[in-house]
Amino acid sequence: MASYEPCLARVLEILGALGKAKTTITEASDLAGELGLSSIDVMEVIEQVEDEFDISFPLNSLSGIHTVSDLAREITRLSTS
């Protein structure tokens, strides 16, 4: 079970490690547009968070996830449900 802040911190770390972003990654950064993540990159990130937070991430949720914050909130929701 995790709260939003540690989820966000970990998502920022994972995205930073991907090395794709040419700008500073923030809570409001858009995953596809601003950070240039491909669908394959997004799935890589999701696989990592699934392992770390012991959650299964439904693909149905992806359509509502645009920003770093959206992703962190969904992880928080899944890890507390």
Add this chain to the structure above:
Amino acid sequence: MKLLDKFQAMAGVRAELDGLGIRPFGAVTEKILSPTEAIVDGRRVILAGTNNYLGLTFDPECIAAAQRALAEQGTGTTGSRMANGTFAEHVALERELAAFYGRRHAIVFSTGFSATMGMGATLAGSGDVVMLDADSHASIYDGVRLGGAEIIRFRHNDVENLERKLARLGERAANTLVILEGLYSMLGDIAPLAEIAQLKKQYDFCLMVDEAHSLGVLGERGRGLAEAAGVEEAVDFVVGTFSKSLGSIGGYCVSNHAQLEAIRFSIRSYIFTASPSPAVIASTRVALRLMQERPQLRTRLWHNAERLYAGLQGLGFTLGPQASPVVAVRIEDRETALRWWPQLLEQGIYVNLVVPPASPSAFSLLRCSVSAAHSDDQVDRIIAAFATLRTGA
């Protein structure tokens, strides 16, 4: 952003390829000469990217049956299986498929895509869960999205990852449809089906296997991976296609579940489309019989697969994890793949170019597939052409 703006990126890819003077996606076969040779973009080539695994597309018996059906039954059924589109031959093919698989029920679809999409969309609905292998075909992804179930993917061929996700579901595992493929079309690797079938005992899920690329390829009788792995009883639904080993077009689902007959009347991709034309059904029926009568085709196919895999491996290329009729050369950067594809074509070798996001990772692929109809000399010419990519000759 306007409605059509999202296609700008794809238009850019098209323009890039046009600038390079290559047409890897939609190369025109101007004349098909045999199961293994054609004139493509003005050049005589060996076809090494067709999925024509048993080489039956020019079999005289298949052609004669199709011609007879065309003359006797016309060019098309002009209707759905649910209306006027069920001819006696559709029913006969369903009976023959059920007998071939040793299962009680079979449904014939108009395409393989509509079979996998339709079954995925219909079996699991709201409140259910679908667990699918990450490298699943687009038809599986599209189908399960339509169905409205919760969709969770597990890492490709990773039994441990699947089990961890099943365990998280708790009682919902019994409401879960697990979907995987027998032989994966991009890398040619085979699912760990025996281990996954073992998990059924603990989690009681429903299992659907897409044998599109493994029908006629795996198993003593060519039934696919479930037969080869000795776990046919554990597979609830087998789906597949006629457009690979059987050399025509269409799809199917077979099962022992009596509910398949009720499911038939719920599948939108079965109901709201015209049924396969008589000529297609006729050649498919003959090909299904020939596949069973000629196990030597499978032996020859695997001989060619192993010859090509060993040859390309010997040249130092990075390939899929195991020899199979799909031999994929993995290339780290897209630019090299775009440069090599036309070089192969110039040397008379047609293969499939696969670039992200169509490839299962960030790598690009030069995907070869062999046929039982390839000669040793043709396989050696494919290998020789790849050798020049290494040497720059």
